[in-house]
Amino acid sequence: MKRPFISLWCIAFVAIFLPIAHADDKDVIDYRQHIMNTLGEQAAALGEILSTVVPDDNAVAHINAIALTASTALKAFEPKVPGGQAKPTVWSNWPDFSKRMNELAQRTAEAAKVAKEKGKDAALSNILDQLTCKSCHDVYRQEKKDSDQ
């Protein structure tokens, strides 16, 4: 006779806590998207400088911002919350994903160091080799859906 009572508790539990869990998931996804969008925006700004369509006054700042943001990215993917543009392989291939993300952070930090010590021209000369965005996106990022807008 207790089964209906337990079931009601289960339903109440799900009704109360599931929306909270969903809100948390959205926060986690939003957070990592803010970080990855920052990398995208700064890489695009740097791309405009590299293609000489805008002046290069801010080049070092962009490289520093990319290095800084790359250093924050892995932490944002640590919660195993699939969704947004992240493919589930981010977590099923975590050793490879985290290795690539750490390499991005290290390489861009090195570029920022070169910019500081040798100037922007030296840093810009091989920055494209340090920005491994596409090779990683090809494996771990899915196309944006309308619901991600």
Add this chain to the structure above:
Amino acid sequence: MKRPFISLWCIAFVAIFLPIAHADDKDVIDYRQHIMNTLGEQAAALGEILSTVVPDDNAVAHINAIALTASTALKAFEPKVPGGQAKPTVWSNWPDFSKRMNELAQRTAEAAKVAKEKGKDAALSNILDQLTCKSCHDVYRQEKKDSDQ
């Protein structure tokens, strides 16, 4: 009798150089939007930390990224190219606009200094006072149009 000849030259000139001028304008607008979008993404990430929905591990990095990006923003608005979300008042009120943008850079640099010297809790305690985004957007930013997507 030379008028038609001159007119043809004028048309040819416009046909050849106008698309280039437009492309340049788009580059200028895109560039400043990359910078302002970066500020928006990093402020949103910081907002999630402030509302405690994500951990604060990256708080100092976000403050540094905002300070760094704020320091690049004014340069991106120097070319007088209305368009995107920038209202024409950016340039007609340039002394006020540039003063506000410089203040944002100074205030966020100060927050980054506090974070470095006194830690993230001290920096986070009054970061909202330093981020004057809305008061400036209310005056100088127009709503996003579909063509800006």
